Amino acid sequence: MARKAYEPGQVITWSPSRVNTFKKCSRMFHEEANLRTVPFVQSEPQLYGDRVHKMLDKRIKGEAELPIEEKHLEPLVLSLLNAPGRTMAEQKMTINAKFEPTGWFSDDAWCRIIVDVMKINGPHGFMGDWKTGKPNFDQYQLKLNAAIGFIFYPSLEQITTAYIWLKTKTLDPEVYHRSNYNRMWQELLQEPARMQECSNRNHWPERPGKHCGWCGVNKQQRCTSASEKYKGA
Numbered sequence: 001m002a003r004k005a006y007e008p009g010q011v012i013t014w015s016p017s018r019v020n021t022f023k024k025c026s027r028m029f030h031e032e033a034n035l036r037t038v039p040f041v042q043s044e045p046q047l048y049g050d051r052v053h054k055m056l057d058k059r060i061k062g063e064a065e066l067p068i069e070e071k072h073l074e075p076l077v078l079s080l081l082n083a084p085g086r087t088m089a090e091q092k093m094t095i096n097a098k099f100e101p102t103g104w105f106s107d108d109a110w111c112r113i114i115v116d117v118m119k120i121n122g123p124h125g126f127m128g129d130w131k132t133g134k135p136n137f138d139q140y141q142l143k144l145n146a147a148i149g150f151i152f153y154p155s156l157e158q159i160t161t162a163y164i165w166l167k168t169k170t171l172d173p174e175v176y177h178r179s180n181y182n183r184m185w186q187e188l189l190q191e192p193a194r195m196q197e198c199s200n201r202n203h204w205p206e207r208p209g210k211h212c213g214w215c216g217v218n219k220q221q222r223c224t225s226a227s228e229k230y231k232g233a
Ligand code: SF4
Pocket: 025, 026, 027, 028, 206, 207, 208, 209, 211, 212, 215, 216, 217, 218, 223, 224, 225, 226, 227
């Protein structure tokens, strides 16, 4: 089915990576996600990250062993598999604007996340996100994962979410409680509200910075606001 062309005022669907791009530059987000005027080209580190995610997904599901070059991750995988509770990999979760679960491709899909590895142990949940780059902490994705986890798993009272840094084999955990559910959403919805405001006004301001260096609009030489240092990069 052909994708519908963007119309000003339309409901903007979002995910942690979309929010991340929007925060850098709303025009870059608009051209990438809404207008699709720039091709999606994965960098080498992103391609490597995808390969490692697929290997770990298969290993967690018991479908394949880790290849020799990633065997060093086996103890980490075993520690997760052997921890108490049910283990799941690559959990896709989508909610609609009424904060209800819905399908990934449903017409009312509003926010989508993918949880790389998950454990459910009674009222306690764990949601881990593999990271292949250098450690750097952004709480947004962890909080969003937990908030959506509380919707999908009503029996969970506490969710620990963590970035799992594969280079250093370290975890950055955060613990969330269902009692803070409303406050979590108040914080999480600030950026999506700004995205929706841009759509309503059909105004997507440019915000130059080092991200101009990999921006597709800049590569096509269509942005007069691009940072001088990266113009036409
Ligand atoms: S070149 Fe820079 S300012 Fe212009 S759209 Fe891209 S990221 Fe934004």
